[in-house]
Amino acid sequence: MRAIIKPDAQQKIELLGELAQLDCDGEPVLSNQQRQKRGFLSDSIVQVQRPDGPMTVLRTLQSSVCEKDCHYCPFRAGRSRTQRVSFSPDELASEFDAMQAGGVVKGLFLSSGIVGGGVKAMDKMLATAEILRRKYDYRGYVHLKIMPGSERAQLEQAIRLADRISINLEGANAKRLAVLAPQKDMRGELLPVIHWMRQIAREMPWQVKIPSLVTQFVVGPAGESDQEILTGVDWLYRRRTLSRAYYSRFNPITDTPLENIAPTPPIRERRLYQADWLLRFYGFKLSELPFDPNGALPANADPKLLWAAKHLSERPVEINLAPRSELLRVPGIGPKSADAILQARRQERLKDLSQLKKTGAVINRASSFILLDGHRPPRQLRLPAT
Ligand code: SF4
Structure with missing residues (x-):
């Protein structure tokens, strides 16, 4: 009989760092050599841009166990080759505290797989953040991903605990989301979080600093156009609800329903980011972006150059x-x-x-x-x- 070896906290960080790569906040910060020197093999330590400069952040998960079946995700339920590990809130808070006290990282980005529904998964993440803030008196950067199905009261708690909050829409709209993640509900679970965020921001006492809200899209496999994605993003930017969107080009993963779909070319992701910057920082309107008749941003030149050439x-x-x-x-x-x-x-x-x-x-x-x-x-x- 094969002995079951329980991973220690460091090994869990390694394993969970791989799943957390699916989230876009932060670029891997350590070279292979640096990782080996520090004893980290995965991309669990990343660098995020903050208003006062770059910051190294532990990007990890409460758990890689998940009951959902998102068609692009290596951690979907039933994918047998995925290693499943979980942290208790105490264990993760203690591990993170040791890492930040040792100067390895300065912030935390926490996401999770979902077991027992979004409310339960969110409760564990909130408990981790509460322990960090109360027991360890940690005042640094915390980014919490809001689990689909979370309640409004949990979002309020997250707002008090976090510096940044994300709710990943994944698809350009409900129809596209159904191709990517049929168990996620755009109108019932994801968009309400954005709506609550606006409400809560208005209701909170002025002393409470409202975290920035970000979202992420999986680009390509649902057949959406660039225009479809950017139409929703532009609407949220104009309402000053969303701080920024991330565009994650699709890469097929074996043993998932989308494994035979072609990867999305890197240039598409690049053009989306360039167009996004034009909307956020350059005063461009959506209607000014040079979409082709199919709603795609041309690959041959960046959108600002095309606009200027015309x-x-x-x-x-x-x-x-x-x-x-x-x-x-x-x-x-x-x-x-x-x-x-x-x-x-x-x-x-x-x-x-x-x-x-x-x-x-x-x-x-x-x-x-x-x-x-x-x-x-x-x-x-x-x-x-x-
Ligand atoms: S909810 Fe979906 S994207 Fe998140 S870990 Fe589970 S299967 Fe993956």
């Missing part, structure tokens, strides 16, 4: 006069360089590309779309067909 190549932007909103329309000029241009032109007129370069603008992208003191600079970019 609208600015014959009507260039005068760098010395344009308001910030127009500067942001120019490829190669982002929010920081737009601010730097406004600052620089208070001191002097910008007449050549070397002055513009000092603002941080990428001049080989910008030069086809601008005037410097009334003159077109030498163009440096071959424009894509529009």
Whole structure:
């Protein structure tokens, strides 16, 4: 008879770090060599961007046991080759406290498989966060994923405990979600969380800092268009409900119902992120994005460049006069360089590309779309067909 060896806490972190990779918040931070040196083999330690700079975060799960059958997920119920491990709230809080006290990580991103329903799974995650905050007096970064089926009171508790909250919509709409995760209910389980988040934010005393809300989409296997995904995201951004969306390109996993579906090309994920930035930071409207007749963002060039090739190549932007909103329309000029241009032109007129370069603008992208003191600079970019 084969002996059953129970994994210790560190081994659980390793195993659970693999599942947590499905969540997009954070990039793996350690090279293979660094991981071995620190005794970590999985991608459980990631780096997330915070307003005050990058932060190393333990990205893990309360449990990899799951009763749901999401068709893209290696941890779906009944997939026999998946190793299942769980943390009790005390065990995970204690392990995390040791890691953060030792300087290994500075924050926690906690998700979970679902056993006994979303409410029960969420309760365990909340208990872990409560122990960290109360028993260990931990004041650092906590990102909690809200389990589908959680109750409003649990969201309120999560808001008090976490700095960031995620509810993963996965599909562009209910029809697409049904292909990806037929047991998840967009209207009954996922969208209410977003609605409650708005309500609670209005009701909470002003002293309570409301965490940012993020979501994630599985891109590709449900046959949705880029326009379908971005239409919902844009609506949430405009209502100031969502801080950001993550777009996770699909990779087929063996022994799942979607194992024979082709992987989503990386360029599609990239174009979605570029379009998302235009909506969030550059003042673009959804209707201005260059979707093709099928609702896809073209792969041949980034959406801002395509927009500019159509609208600015014959009507260039005068760098010395344009308001910030127009500067942001120019490829190669982002929010920081737009601010730097406004600052620089208070001191002097910008007449050549070397002055513009000092603002941080990428001049080989910008030069086809601008005037410097009334003159077109030498163009440096071959424009894509529009
Ligand atoms: S709920 Fe779905 S996505 Fe989450 S662990 Fe279970 S099967 Fe995977």
